[in-house]
Amino acid sequence: MRIELARSTPPADQIVDQLRGFISSGRLAAGERLPSVRQLARDLSVAPGTVAKAYRALEAEGFLTAKAGGSTRVSSSAGATDxxxxxxxxxxxxxxxxxxxxxxxxxxxxxxxxxx
Missing domain, CATH: 1.10.1200 (Non-ribosomal Peptide Synthetase Peptidyl Carrier Protein; Chain A)
Structure with missing residues (x-):
């Protein structure tokens, strides 16, 4: 999984769109663990709050599940596209x-x- 950010759209929106695409395409499978907020923020050179915002949005949409103080994973109900x-x-x-x-x-x- 490699996320690339452009300057044209807010970073959190880009992270959401790209992760949604990875999940929908099957590149990220149900139950697969995502990088921690801090790790992905370091990898993308963005603030941790930006990644946290993206993860929360995807959790609200049912794409991710998060455990308090634990890992963030692709939701078991998030399936790949036909x-x-x-x-x-x-x-x-x-x-x-x-x-x-x-x-x-x-x-x-x-x-x-x-x-x-």
Missing amino acids: RKVLDAARVLSAQCAQSGVDLEDAVRILRAVWDA
Whole structure:
């Protein structure tokens, strides 16, 4: 698991989005332990409060479970996305890379065709 932060969005929101994606894609499995708040904050060069905020948001959404003074893990109820959807996403990603379409443009395109 490697989280990358950009300057365009608040770090806590980026952490939430990326961890949500890792869980939904199956890259983080149910029961898997996440780094401590302090460790992830050091790794990302952000304040511990930023990581704690992200973890709390994901816990409220049901993606994570936390034990007081203990570890944070992927919730047993947080499941991966349907295999067909993941396969289609991988095909889209590969086609975008071949065509020189970056992630932000791919998301805009997907949003535009979502309701079409």
